[in-house]
Amino acid sequence: MEDRLNPQNPRHRPVDLAREHGISTQAVRNYERDGVIPAAERTPSGYRTYTDLHAVALRAYLALVPAYGYATAAEIMRAATRGDLDAALRAVDHGHAQLLRDRETLDAVEATVGVLTTALAGERTVRPLPVGALAHRLGVTPATLRKWERAGILTPARDRASRQRLYDPDDVRDAELAHLLRRGGYLLDHIATVMRQVRAADGPGPLADSLATWRQRLAARGCAMLVADGRLADYLKTAGL
Known part of the structure; x- marks a missing residue:
């Protein structure tokens, strides 16, 4: 200057x-x-x-x-x-x-865009799944799903009478994305951020657009x-x- x-x-x-x-x-x-x-x-x-x-x-x-x-x-x-x-x-x-954590989180969110447009566009549940059925589907324990819920990754509804957790198709999608990211080594707080981005976007197209803007902001911050x-x-x- x-x-x-x-x-x-x-x-x-x-x-x-x-x-x-x-x-x-x-x-x-x-x-x-x-x-x-x-x-x-x-x-x-x-x-x-x-x-x-x-x-x-x-x-x-x-x-x-x-x-x-x-x-x-x-x-x-x-x-x-x-x-x-x-x-x-x-x-x-x-x-x-x-800034590095934000970049890693962005990478994780971007990894879900392809999944949203391909793998999860096929088989989708119609009826809500109880916790045991979803755990069996993913090959994890019910305790793992409850841990993901406490971390803000999953937000299942509850049956009014039994208070049992019920996972609708979007919840199942989120659980499958979370499972994918956990296998990729991402931490729970990163995955929770991913889920917030996915829920806020109205489909993979808007999500991809928002991620491009996010990456530009991170680049600007890095240069600053x-x-x-x-x-x-x-x-x-x-x-x-």
Whole structure:
């Protein structure tokens, strides 16, 4: 980023920092109050003055927000401004790990699109199945199906009289998808996310469209992280961390 501050003047007013990013001077003061940029020095008359360190910190924070979100960006910069490098980098690591989990979940959801359009388009149950029958169909135990229900993967109805679980055709489809993904090594929380995507989509076509948008968002977030990490590295170097 081009440095729009005056390189001949090592002291900067709030308006100098604000103008570079198109924000208000109150926003700059708020960021200082919230600890995401270092505290400003004061003139004898009480006016705030900022240095190049503040300018670099503000660039880092504003780049971190679209990459990691407001909460994590603030966590990273608060740790950095107090000199806690380990805490700052740990928050960065968590952000990258979450992006990887999101990519893995997306891969899992995409793996179901073909199943929805082919394998499950054939044999479908007509009458609801009790838990024992569905467990036998899949080759799992009833306890496994109940565990999947607790994880949010399955949402069977209950018989009003007996309170027995009853799995309608969509529930059977979800159970078969879950079984497929479990065999592929996916964890239950990933599979639960897959099921939410499947239920929210009105068929495989809309689901595929939503997944393409999802992948674009993940790519944008990954690119934003690259930019933000560079800005953070600039701050850490300037601060001597």
